[in-house]
Amino acid sequence: MAETNASDILVRFKNVQKSYDGETLIVKDLNLDIRKGEFLTLLGPSGSGKTTSLMMLAGFETPTAGEIMLGERSLNRVPPHKRDIGMVFQNYALFPHMTVAENLAFPLKVRGMDKTDVTERVKRALSMVQLDKFANRYPGQMSGGQQQRVALARALVFEPQLVLMDEPLGALDKQLREHMQMEIKHLHERLGVTVVYVTHDQSEALTMSDRVAVFHQGEIQQIDSPQGLYEHPRNTFVANFIGENNRLHGKLLSRDGERCTVGLENGERVEAMAVHDAAPGQPVSLSIRPERIKLNVAQEQNRFSGRVREFIYLGDHVRIRMEACGNSSFIVKQPIATLDPKLAVGDVISLGWNVEHVRALDPVELAE
Amino acid sequence: MLNPTMSPIEKVWHYVLRITSGLTLLFLIMPVLVIIPLSFNEGSFLVYPLTGFSFRWYQDLFSAPEWIRSLQNSMIVAPAATVLAMVLGTLASIGLTRGEFRGKGIIMFLLISPMVVPVVIVGVASYLFFAPLGMDNSYTTLILEHAALGVPFVIITVTATLQGYNHNLTRAAANLGASPITTFFRITLPLIAPGVISGALFAFATSFDEVVVTLFLAGPEQATLPRQMFSGIRENLSPTIAAAATLLIGFSILLLLTLEWLRGRSERLRTS
Numbered sequence: 001m002a003e004t005n006a007s008d009i010l011v012r013f014k015n016v017q018k019s020y021d022g023e024t025l026i027v028k029d030l031n032l033d034i035r036k037g038e039f040l041t042l043l044g045p046s047g048s049g050k051t052t053s054l055m056m057l058a059g060f061e062t063p064t065a066g067e068i069m070l071g072e073r074s075l076n077r078v079p080p081h082k083r084d085i086g087m088v089f090q091n092y093a094l095f096p097h098m099t100v101a102e103n104l105a106f107p108l109k110v111r112g113m114d115k116t117d118v119t120e121r122v123k124r125a126l127s128m129v130q131l132d133k134f135a136n137r138y139p140g141q142m143s144g145g146q147q148q149r150v151a152l153a154r155a156l157v158f159e160p161q162l163v164l165m166d167e168p169l170g171a172l173d174k175q176l177r178e179h180m181q182m183e184i185k186h187l188h189e190r191l192g193v194t195v196v197y198v199t200h201d202q203s204e205a206l207t208m209s210d211r212v213a214v215f216h217q218g219e220i221q222q223i224d225s226p227q228g229l230y231e232h233p234r235n236t237f238v239a240n241f242i243g244e245n246n247r248l249h250g251k252l253l254s255r256d257g258e259r260c261t262v263g264l265e266n267g268e269r270v271e272a273m274a275v276h277d278a279a280p281g282q283p284v285s286l287s288i289r290p291e292r293i294k295l296n297v298a299q300e301q302n303r304f305s306g307r308v309r310e311f312i313y314l315g316d317h318v319r320i321r322m323e324a325c326g327n328s329s330f331i332v333k334q335p336i337a338t339l340d341p342k343l344a345v346g347d348v349i350s351l352g353w354n355v356e357h358v359r360a361l362d363p364v365e366l367a368e
Numbered sequence: 369m370l371n372p373t374m375s376p377i378e379k380v381w382h383y384v385l386r387i388t389s390g391l392t393l394l395f396l397i398m399p400v401l402v403i404i405p406l407s408f409n410e411g412s413f414l415v416y417p418l419t420g421f422s423f424r425w426y427q428d429l430f431s432a433p434e435w436i437r438s439l440q441n442s443m444i445v446a447p448a449a450t451v452l453a454m455v456l457g458t459l460a461s462i463g464l465t466r467g468e469f470r471g472k473g474i475i476m477f478l479l480i481s482p483m484v485v486p487v488v489i490v491g492v493a494s495y496l497f498f499a500p501l502g503m504d505n506s507y508t509t510l511i512l513e514h515a516a517l518g519v520p521f522v523i524i525t526v527t528a529t530l531q532g533y534n535h536n537l538t539r540a541a542a543n544l545g546a547s548p549i550t551t552f553f554r555i556t557l558p559l560i561a562p563g564v565i566s567g568a569l570f571a572f573a574t575s576f577d578e579v580v581v582t583l584f585l586a587g588p589e590q591a592t593l594p595r596q597m598f599s600g601i602r603e604n605l606s607p608t609i610a611a612a613a614t615l616l617i618g619f620s621i622l623l624l625l626t627l628e629w630l631r632g633r634s635e636r637l638r639t640s
Contacts, residue, residue, distance in 0.1 A: 058539075058543060059542075059543075060539055060542075079542070080539070080542040080543055081541075081542040081543070081544075081545050081546055081547055081548075081551075082545075083543075084545070085543065086543070087540070087543045089536050089539070089540055090536075091534075091536065093534065093536040093537050093539070093540035094540075095537060095540075095541075095555055096559070097558050097559060097634075106541070106544055106546070106554070107544035107545050107546075110544065110545045110546045110547075110550055111545055154544070158544070158545065
């Protein structure tokens with residue numbers, strides 16, 4: 001991660017904590033810098049503290065400890081209506097008794113903008129989201145996708161430098177959601193506004209963001225670019241939460257700089273990238289992405305044999321469930337084009353992967 | 369509708385239900401229907417059969433000074449008490465639905481109590497409280513007491529409406545830069561208006577036909593229309609009372625229709 005200049009930072013969470021009952025911390029010591037113009041996603045399962053963090057930034061929750069800075073200004077004593085931060089709510093929160101145009105004019109009118117400017121800006125915002133013809137409709141007369149666009153336009157119409165989005169696409173069906181993801185992404189690129197986006201959908205986070213912060217149990221597990229998160233997860237939680245992955249349990253045998261050797265329970269040895277800081281003899285958990293596994297390999301390192309258990313046909317690729325490395329549901333993803341058509345259930349074949357594609361991470365409790 | 373799959377017993381029940389429902393409605397409306405023809409009766413007794421048609425009791429109603437004054441008093445006390453109950457009740461419900469806090473249940477109970485406690489007790493108690501302060505026989509006291517009787521209705525209807533109110537709208541308004549007061553008048557109030565209006569209607573009706581508390585607190589100066597009717601019944605049972613009653617009925621129906629229309633209109637806005 002490149003060093004960032006202090007002036008590039010728009011929002012800064014400094015040692016922020018949040019607890020509702022004074023005992024359990026929903027957010028534990030959050031330190032986060034949000035850069036000007038970036039699309040940052042807070043990703044995590046429910047209860048991980050991502051939404052609470054967003055609500056503290058919007059001003060609807062107050063931190064129990066710590067400070068949130070917007071630019072040079074501390075937000076701790078600024079009420080929500082004086083923060084100048086746009087927000088797209090879950091389920092949109094459009095005012096049902098106002099037309100689309102009135103909804104968009106609302107933030108401008110409360111700022112005392114004069115009438116002709118308001119009309120002009122509302123018009124521009126509507127054409128930005130391609131809803132020019134809907135100005136006089138009520139939200140209840142529009143489809144979910146259209147309401148979503150109105151909510152987006154309303155959050156942007158007063159030109160805030162920061163826009164928050166709280167699972168804004170959760171209520172839409174899959175196709176529309178994917179379409180809106182691209183629309184929001186393009187809007188972000190065009191306007192250069194800083195976006196903080198909350199979601200529990202990892203594919204949404206990967207598609208849209210410049211950086212993703214993975215939340216778990218009130219802490220950021222890893223903050224990185226989508227590619228960095230997927231290819232270089234720093235711990236087992238991130239590896240499991242983002243994308244699919246095969247997990248193998250073993251003990252660290254030896255370590256050589258960046259690389260290490262791990263002994264599996266069945267005696268096999270795996271060469272892997274040493275990510276988790278473990279001493280020889282301590283347990284580690286290995287993570288390998290299913291699409292990184294090659295079949296019928298001739299390599300010497302990391303070469304194993306496995307028995308084919310099941311084929312799952314998915315059109316563009318086939319998932320093969322294998323018994324390998326002591327794991328009875330070892331998943332291999334093969335593109336249709338490279339799949340050997342003679343391969344059948346029960347066959348024993350060789351499989352392998354490159355050292356840089358297997359990462360030795362923190363061990364997980366076997367109770368799972 | 370009779371369903372072809374009904375057994376004979378079910379058919380009998382079907383008619384029994386219809387007949388009892390009809391009779392219940394008749395029972396409810398009968399006293400109202402009985403009084404109206406009497407107000408147009410020529411004779412000076414409140415009895416059937418009618419002896420002829422005349423407007424003399426209406427003339428009497430609008431010329432006798434004590435009736436005119438009671439009409440005026442009702443038109444002062446009821447609207448004032450309604451406005452007061454509406455404002456206080458709405459504010460109270462918003463406060464009570466905003467969050468959980470200690471003593472919430474007790475406050476709710478206290479505010480609702482005028483509806484539960486027998487009116488006679490409210491009347492006696494308010495008399496015993498206000499009379500030593502020299503505040504009986506005053507419009508202010510009567511309006512305050514009628515407002516207290518109306519507040520529970522406003523609280524109940526507004527609280528019910530607030531259950532369906534999406535509190536994210538308040539947050540959205542704040543996020544868009546609106547102060548809490550602007551948010552209340554531009555967002556919350558328009559959306560809970562159906563509840564506020566229904567509550568106000570009940571509060572108005574409560575004050576408009578209130579006799580007991582008025583008997584205790586109002587002097588002859590403040591006698592309202594129901595109070596005047598009450599003394600009219602005791603002193604001389606003239607059909608002027610029937611005329612006044614008919615007027616009250618007409619006015620109430622008109623009020624009900626207007627407010628129902630208003631409520632329906634904002635309800636449509638809210639859900640469209």
